[in-house]
Every structure is written in structure tokens, then in C-alpha cells.
Amino acid sequence: MKRGIKHDFSLLALLLIPVGVSLNVVGYQLSTILKLPVFIDQIGTIMVSMIAGPWIGLLAGLLGNVVNGMLNPIAIGFSIVSVSVGLVSGYFSKWRFYTNIFGIIIACVLLTIVQAFSAAIVTVFLFGGVTGAGTDLITATFLATGRELWNSVVSTNLISGAVNTIINFGISWLIIRKVPDRFLIKLNYGAPYIKKEVNVNG
Amino acid sequence: MSYLSLKNVSYSYANGYEAVQNMNLDFDLGESAAIIGQNGAGKTTAVKLMNRLLIPTEGEVFVNNLSTKKATTAEISKMIGYVFQNPDDQIFQDTIYKEIAYGLKNQKLESAVMKNKVEAAAEICGLKESLNEHPYNLPYSKRKFITIAAVLATDPNVIILDEPTAGQDRESIERLGKLISHLANQNKTVITITHDMEFVVREFKRVIVLANKQKRRDASPREIFWDKELLKLSDLKQPFICQLADTLGYKGILTIEELLERDKNETYYN
Amino acid sequence: MDSRIGNLYPSSKFTFIILIILLSMFVPGFIFQYMIFLFIFLISLFSGTAIKFLATFMKSIPILIIFIFIFQVFLIVNEDSQQIWAFIHFSQIGLMTSLTMTSKIVAISSSIIWFFQVTRVKDIVYALEQSGVSQKVTFVIASTIQLIPQMLNLSRTIADAQKSRGIETEGNLFVRAKAFIPMIGPLVLSSIQQIEERVLALESRAFSSKAKKTSIYELKKQKFDYIIMIFCILVLIVYIVWRIKL
């Protein structure tokens, strides 16, 4: 079925954007309160992209970073990462990657790569290889072993990105499985996650 | 000492707002009570002090002789179950069965034992037919029973219900009544916050009135609902039958049956 | 925000920081950019947000800058790198790169911090509406800003509710990690439920009416707004002409 982008922006889908952004914020807070070793700050973007598609996912990612940027302008620089994650994850959902284990593995690998390269571009070109976070130590270690900057940053992002993607995606996926069918049916991208077998006439 | 006891407890929130002032309350096992009072009277703060969601800024709360200052909320929750006002704050599973069973998971029970416990809790909450449904397929009022069942399944000695009657139809309110007497028969204590005065009259022998951060009175429904001074001060109203009795000129009446009995031979109203 | 600057029209302040960002990017060297930081600090003083400005700035920027210097000067191997000890080198080129890069970061981030501290989101939304941006866009921005604190509150309530049914939030990593889903799950499910209801609430307020929208909130451009705008544009033109002539 061919549909324009406009079709993605129902009122229901629009209302998911603020929820997605807030979930990123809450996820981040919770991971700090529970003293978890990774920041679970992408669940909102991933969840929203899963059930409302690439464009809504993209916007949730973008807005999230702009909101963070009000307090920490560096986050604005990294918008491109969230935007890519939201967009790509939304397309995987559209292509029904998330309904079987192979699709999920492929999606996670590709998401990791997308995240790593987009993050590396920002890190290297805007911030000279630095993010101001703990992962800089990994990059520093790579540099110390004589690797080039670009190579080091990409490697760091592939490692930390893989962990982040798997955890953020895993939690999002687990929770989306728990969303009632009644709600999924109202969303353009909800169909793959509906558990009940019914023919949907709309 | 009583099983649950608040000793000279005061509580102020971090922003300085004092919500509970010098409160003393005691509950023995098997002794249920209703807590009534206007919004802002301190009802929810008082019960949150009981299961250590809040720690008193002054005074102490004891559960089974253990001060809540020396325990974690998770430990206290084994003795005191607290059903929040809004069920949506607790529900996160995709079937009612899993939701009720969640609290039991840590107890390392055999699956048959677990199943029995879940089903027993579901039965008394009227959920037995819908155990495989998604919690959100039930309306808000019924979702409340899911969280009640989840707490019942863990078998605490004290159960706190925060406004269980809100938005319930007649059948559900009757079910709540049965549930409370069932628990009392098992020597459990049920503490219920409610705005439904008819419910209080029917189901409780002890009523605690809170107003303006303080305990105003702790007595039987009859004493409370005919203490007009107290009701006025606490911004509460008599149940409808008390109002009717009052209009007809009878004092101290609490139920329709009593009223019928009293005016058997009178013909005040034609 | 109730200062003279706080009450300016958002697009005047926006034009101003765009000018600063453009200049920071194109003026060679680093002295000008570091001066911008001082300049923004002075304006913050004038806007009554100096303390807030410094606090926000210090929280994120200095650590980044220090790391950049360490990376560029001591770790990355450049043509002129001289070994100091093991993998630590010193590079003059790295030092220059650090100075230009960090000066731009400092200038641009300080102007962004200042902008958001002296501009109400409400005013930004209003200005966007007035400039013809789709109602859907402004709606999403406004609702995000309102929702985040509500969701944080709700997540605290949920944490309490789950703790009182026995979920441990302290202990080893496994215990703490296990608490994550029960804490975030109810938030997702209840916000989805709330979205459904909010759609009804919004439709009941004629959200999808085709009429041209009006606004009860009003923000008028003052004379000073026009002066700032014209000034910024003039500065930019002068700079461009000057660069071309060089």
C-alpha cells in the first residue's frame, strides 16, 4: 500500500512524540537512580519508531536532543545520532524485521553500525574525538596503542554502541510486546505486534 | 504493642509542607478500619508512613515491633500490602495472571502452589474468568481489582486500600465488602481510605477521621456520624440515611433497617 | 526571564545568536571566539541569569574541553609530535587544533545556553505559530515541554507503587537491573492509555477544526526588537563585505 508521509502524522502518533521524549528522560533518570552501568536513554525513541514509524521516530529523536540541548548544548550536536536511530529503526519496523529473531539480530547489528558511525562523525568533526563521557577512556586507550583518531572513535562507538543498542532495543521490544492490541490497532505501524489473530478491516 | 502502630508521628515533605502532625494510631491483627477525611487531610501521607514509603520526620512507626526506620520498603511490603489509588501505576504485564503472579515470583514457589495462590486471589476479586486477558482490556474500575489481587496473592497481614470505591458500580462495591470481611475472618487487618460513607457504615466497625493533618477522632461509625460538630469541623457529611433520620427527627440511626425498626409505629411521613 | 531581555521577541534573540554562531564559525583564530564567551557572560549579567549561566556551562563544557586538549595535544600523533613518555606526545599542531576547536565550542554553546535561559519556550512556540509554522509542530513542542515534568513525577509515584509491592531497588546489579522493567512498564502502558484519552480531550477542544487559529497569549515586537534585528543584519553584511575585499 502506497501512502504519503502525511499519513504517518495522525493525532495519536503526534501525541506519541512527547511521550517518547519523556521516556528517554525518565529512562535516563531511572538508570542513574538504579545505578545501572549503561544509560537507557533511547527507549522512547526506539519504542515510538517501532509503533509509529520512521518519521515520528526521527522527530522524537530530534526533539529529545534539542530539549537536552537546552541544558547541555553538546546534545544538539549529537541529534544526528538519535535522528538516524529513530529513522532506521522505524524502517525496520515497517519492513517487519522485529517480528522474528533473525530480523531482530540483523536490525540490532545495523542499528549499532548506524549509531556508531553517526556518533563517530559528530565526535570527530565537532569535538575532536571527545564526548565528555566515560567512553572517552576507551578511545584514549585505542589512541595509546597507536591507532588513528577516526579508527579509535569508530571502534569505541561500535563497542559501547552495541551494548547500548542491545539494551535499549531489548527493553523497548519487551515493553512493546506488552502494549494492548486495542491500542496497537489504532496505529499505522502497530500491526506486527498484535498478538491476536484477527482480520482487520479497519 | 499492637501489630501496626504510629507513635507521635509527624511528616513534612522536602518542600517544608507538613502533611501529618503528631499522629497516634494502633491496629491489631484482625481489626479493620476506614480512614475518612477531605482531600488534603493527610490520609494518603498517613498510610504511606505505614509501609515506609515515607519515613516519619518525627516519631516512629512500628510494624510487628520493627521500626520502619530500620527496614526497607520491600521488607515491610511482606507484612503490609498497599494498593495504590491508581491501578495504572502498578500494572505492567500483558496478562492479568502474570500481573497477579509477579509479586510471588521472588518467593520461589512450586508452579502448582503459585497457580493456586493466583487463582484464589483472582477468585475473590472476580477476575477468574479473565486471567488470560490483557489488564488494559478491562475498564479502569476493574483494573483496580487486579492490583488488589496482586497484593492479596502475596498474603500480607495488613492490607491498605487507597480509595477502592472510586468509580465502582454496586456489584463491585459489594464485592469489596465481601473481600474485607473475608480478610477480617482470616485475622488480617484492612485499612481503607474512602469517600463513600454508605460503604463505611456497612463494612467497618472502626472509623478514623482525619482533618487538617491531624487525627480528629477514632471511634465507631455511629459515634462518628452523629457527632455533627466533628463532621462540620472535618468538612464531612452524614450518610444519606443518617440525614433522613435526622430530618424525620430520629437520632443515632445508621441503617435502613434501624430506621424501619424505629418508625414501625410512627407515621411521620405519608 | 522577566528582565528586559527576557521580554524581547524570541526571533530578535534568535537572530542575535545566529549572528554569533556564524561569526564564531568563520572568524579565523580563537581569540575572538573566547571573547564571545566573556561577552555572553556580560549579557547574562545584564539579563539577570549570570549564576544560572555559569552553573549550566560548568556542568558540561569544561570537561569536554579538557579532554579535547588531552586528546589533541598528547595522544594523537601528528607530524610534529615529540614523544614525552611511552604513548604520550606533545604536538604544537594539536595545540592549535584544540584552541580553534574549543573556542568555537565555547562560543556557540554559551550563546545557546544563554538563549534558552532568557527565552520562554512559550514565546518560542508563539513566535513559530506567528511565522506560519504548522500547528502540529508547535503543538508537539509545547506538549513535550509540559509533559516531561509530569512523566518524571509519575515515574516517582510508580517507583513507590512498585516498591510497596515488594520490588527491590537496592542490592546487586542483577537486582537493580531487574527493577527497571516494573518501573518503566507501567509508565509506558499508562501513558499510552492517557494518549487515547487525550485524543478525545483535544478533539473536544476542536483540535482538528479547519479554522484559522488565534491566540489569547500575545507578544508584541518592540522598537528595540527591530533595532537588534537591523543591527545584526548590518554586522553580518559588513563582515561579509570585509572578508570578500580581503
Add this chain to the structure above:
Amino acid sequence: MSIISLKNINYTYPLEEKQTIHSFSLDLEKGCVYGLTGANESGKTTICNIIRGFIPELYKGELTGEVMIKGKNINDYNIGDLATIIGYSFQNPFTQLSGVKDTVYEEIAYGMENIGVSRDKMIQKVNEILKMFQLEDLIDKNPFELSGGQKQRVAIASVVALDPEIIILDEPTSQLDPKSTEDIFEIIQLLKKQGKTILLVEHKVDLLAAYCDEILLISCGELVMQGPVKEILSDPKVVEYGGQLPQVALYFIKKAEANGSSASQVPLTVQEVYDHLNKDGEA
């Protein structure tokens, strides 16, 4: 002519096999207050959503039958414009806020902004509404920071600001304390005086008895009883259908039973008894 008319409505939610509403017909007259009651899950909210056009527009599913609003088929209305004809408010005070306004003042104006009312008229109307709902002290507060009862009043005020002729209130007091509940009922009375047609879903029959003209009782998706308050809320059949009777009525019915007399036309409220006694006193 009826202001709202439902003819032979049948409805099934998507993903469900069971029909929620069956052969439901109803006519509501202008200016009356209707109390819609019945057990939970009997279809009360569904009926409200059908009248407002949210079903099938937002909920999808299969709807047959005819909904007429002011003599015109509901399909001929735009869902956005219906807001100016039918006001709709429901039980959860939190989700009823627009979520985009940070003062009560602007929150109330939001609906008018959407239909393009001029700023001057808007200010005038908002002030009028603030006074009517006694919200003047709260104008600068963030709606999210209000108490449940205050939020609910703001929500209803925001809907009434659009001046709809019909107002649907779906359990507006179920999450509120007695004082706030009373406030809402006072407002219902005010709205009635202004000639609004009101459909009120409510379990608190003792209050319905005091404020409504007619009662509609739903059971399992069917309209089982309908008529003047006096007639319906003194009929023990209400209980059989999952509804309840006012305490005062229950007493008088039992009393009549004991005396072996007829239970029709018993008083339903304390006020009624009081008035009756005082009238007798004068006579």
C-alpha cells in the same frame, strides 16, 4: 424535534467478537438533564462516544444505525466542528488537560483558539467562564499543578467555553472527593439553567435523583429503562438490571413493603422529605 436521536444502533469494537451495543434507540430533548446509569461495562461510555462521533471515527469497529444531531446525520459534520455543538468531558482529570498550556487562563481559551475566535471575544468569554466556574483565583496556575477537583472543573470549563448546546459528562466525579463532587453538581445545575442539554453518566444515584430530569438505565448494551427520575429511581427493577436505587428511596420502598402498600412515587432525596414535612407543617 429531539436534539439527539439514536436509531437502532449496533456496535462492535475492533478485535472483539461480542457486540457492545445492540438495537439501541434514544431521543434526547433540548434543555433536559439526563442521568445515564448502569453497571460498569454495560456500554455507557460507548454510547457517549457514539453520540460524540468518536465512534467509529477514532475507535474504528462496526457501527450500524443512525445518529442524528439537531436533525442532521452525524456523518455530515466535521469531527472538529462538532466540538462547538457537543461538549465532552470524562473521568480522568489529568488527561483532559490539553497538555500544551501552562496557565489555567490559556487552558480555557485553547478550544476557542482552535476555532479562531478573535482575541477580544476570547478574553471576554474566558473571564465569563472563570467567574461561572469560580476559578478566578487559579488563572495563573499551571493546570497540571491543580488538585484533581480543580483540574476537573478546569476541564469542564474549557469545554463549556466553546458554548456547546449539548454537554456529555462521563463520570466526571468518580475520582473526586465529596466536596469537589458537589462543586461539579452545582455547575451542572448552572448549565441546566442556561438551557444546555446534559447527558451525565454517574453511579451516584443519590445525586442523580437530586439533579436530573430523566434517567436512562443501560444493561449489557441495551437501554432497559427510561423515564422521569421519580418513576425510574423508585422501581426495584433498577437493581435487577445492575443499577442501584437512592438510599432514601430504598428506605421508603422497604417501608411500603412492610406496610403492604404501593411503593410508587416515593421520595428520592432527603431534601424532598424535608420540603414535604415543612409544607405539612405550614398546612
